[in-house]
Amino acid sequence: MILITGANGVVGRQVMNQLAQEGTAVTAVTRGNGEAPLPDGVAAVRGDLFHPEWIEAALEGVEALQISPRAAGPGLGELLRLAAEQGVRRAVLLSATTVEYPAGEARFAAQFEQAEELVMRSGLDWTILRLADFAANALAWAPQIRAGDVVRGAYGRAATSPIHETDIAAVAVRALRGSLRMKAVHTLTGPQSLDQVEKVRLIGAATGRRLSFQELPPEQVRQGMLAQGLPEEIPARLLGSLADYADRPGPTTSTVEDLVGRPALTFADWAHDNAPAFGG
Numbered sequence: 001m002i003l004i005t006g007a008n009g010v011v012g013r014q015v016m017n018q019l020a021q022e023g024t025a026v027t028a029v030t031r032g033n034g035e036a037p038l039p040d041g042v043a044a045v046r047g048d049l050f051h052p053e054w055i056e057a058a059l060e061g062v063e064a065l066q067i068s069p070r071a072a073g074p075g076l077g078e079l080l081r082l083a084a085e086q087g088v089r090r091a092v093l094l095s096a097t098t099v100e101y102p103a104g105e106a107r108f109a110a111q112f113e114q115a116e117e118l119v120m121r122s123g124l125d126w127t128i129l130r131l132a133d134f135a136a137n138a139l140a141w142a143p144q145i146r147a148g149d150v151v152r153g154a155y156g157r158a159a160t161s162p163i164h165e166t167d168i169a170a171v172a173v174r175a176l177r178g179s180l181r182m183k184a185v186h187t188l189t190g191p192q193s194l195d196q197v198e199k200v201r202l203i204g205a206a207t208g209r210r211l212s213f214q215e216l217p218p219e220q221v222r223q224g225m226l227a228q229g230l231p232e233e234i235p236a237r238l239l240g241s242l243a244d245y246a247d248r249p250g251p252t253t254s255t256v257e258d259l260v261g262r263p264a265l266t267f268a269d270w271a272h273d274n275a276p277a278f279g280g
């Protein structure tokens with residue numbers, strides 16, 4: 001049995017789908033707010049990992065655990081302690097490239113660093129996946145693209161190598177099954193460095209439209225996000241890292257191809273797969 005935290009997240013959904021397709025038993029930890037049904041055959045445990053006491057029973061018979069630091073929050077130490085006690089063998093942690101390649105406010109990378117330290121000291125076998133910017137972050141542009149041909153945002157020249165969630169899941173599934181070397185840190189990125197101007201153009205190509213990026217002052221973007229009711233943390237996280245990626249692009253690695261044995265999927269592939277979300 002494999003237990004997935006953050007099951008309704010971008011990565012959790014993909015991992016559940018891939019495991020369910022191959023017939024592996026999966027339990028999803030969810031607070032029950034997800035709108036989409038879980039894949040066939042996936043059992044659900046309802047709970048909030050910020051208060052993990054309830055999870056003891058759910059850990060029975062679990063061989064491996066996928067951990068999203070965002071979903072586990074301050075309950076991570078307790079979750080790992082219970083997992084070790086219950087005989088869970090492996091933990092796969094979804095971390096971030098910012099631990100190794102600083103970008104944005106240090107407090108955000110520090111949260112991932114703390115989670116990595118807890119997993120390394122847990123007594124379980126572990127795999128840490130340091131993830132680049134998700135290609136799926138571009139879904140934040142969907143309302144603007146459905147409404148017109150211009151995406152407005154800050155730091156158009158900020159460049160990362162965005163990773164397709166299918167590739168994150170392909171590596172995570174191998175780690176959960178125990179088919180990768182244990183006690184290893186892998187830095188996973190997409191195959192190609194792209195700035196925001198290019199990403200918008202590629203979504204245009206996938207949807208058969210001519211889309212462009214219009215640069216706005218960062219403070220205007222921040223105020224706009226706060227006016228939409230987003231918590232201060234969201235623009236702080238986004239704008240801080242974009243400012244740094246405009247000066248120095250995020251990393252590009254070949255790790256997906258090295259571990260999965262096929263080329264990593266491109267942002268163009270992701271845009272094609274997700275064209276309907278942009279009205280394409």
Ligand SMILES: NC(=O)c1ccc[n+]([C@@H]2O[C@H](COP(=O)([O-])OP(=O)(O)OC[C@H]3O[C@@H](n4cnc5c(N)ncnc54)[C@H](OP(=O)(O)O)[C@@H]3O)[C@@H](O)[C@H]2O)c1
Pocket residue numbers: 005006007008009010011012029030031032033034048049050068069070071072073094095096097131132133134137
């Ligand atoms: N986006 C990026 O570019 C990026 C880059 C590097 C690393 N990461 C990290 O990668 C990990 C995976 O990200 P992801 O986008 O797949 O999704 P995620 O943040 O792992 O999962 C989101 C889900 O977690 C559940 N959840 C449980 N407790 C929560 C809480 N207190 N607050 C918020 N959500 C809670 C929610 O589902 P229920 O409502 O069903 O409980 C939510 O749908 C995250 O830790 C993220 O920080 C992201």
